[in-house]
Amino acid sequence: MSTAPSSAPESPVKVLVYSDDANTRAQIRMAIGRRPAADLPQVEFIELATQPAVVERLDQGGVDAVIVDAEAQPAGGLGVCRQAKDEVYDCPPVLAVIARRDDGWLATWSRADAVVSLPLDPMAVAQALAGLLRRRLENRLPAL
Template sequence: MQPTATVLVYSDDSTTREQVRLATGRRPAADVPAVEFVECATLPAVLKELERGGVDVCVLDGEAVPAGGMGVCRQIKDEVFDCPPVLLLIGRPQDAWLATWSRADAAVTQPVDPVEFADALAALLRRRTAVGA
């Protein structure tokens, strides 16, 4: 059986979560594991999933309400032991500095560009699996 990677996707918008799933496909690159998604629409759901463990990468919507992905990223980086890498979806390229403030490991703009997104997600999965190996 092939190994799989678990990607947590946080957004209050189901369309954004769908864009992430479609941009990823079964796997974002040939050299990374197939992906299983855990979708969360609220901050408490994100925290519960991270506490449960097994998440390899988090994709957080910086435009989510009421808890934006940038604040969520900063919170989980502070509070979650061995926090998985975070890919932040930002509204504008000018918001990249906020992604840095939030301690995101990578950031891509919305709407999701499938190639850019898959490349960023694959890079984080490679890093996570190399660390976990």
């Protein structure tokens, strides 16, 4: 019995979700689902609630994208994004979740690669993440 090959890669992509609020992290996970687009692999979420944990995990490598909550406390996601962009070699793309559209300028300052606003629109979140992951996966060097 023959099965058609899947067009999506098999190994999951790793998406780090930073927020001090477990409910916000759950909303982000639910908005994305198991995979943000049919042509992408399934997502493996790495949920973190503190800035030091984010820095440590990014230093380990292997993260394909980051989603930050701008309203996180005490370290806001936009500050965490800016720090990552300044300090992490080959920093993964960052999707910022902002509470107010007027905070878009702060997301620009943070060098976030994409921005979505609350309340979360699952389609907008999935599309933004899918675009970031596609670019990241296209630029990934092949294993030798």
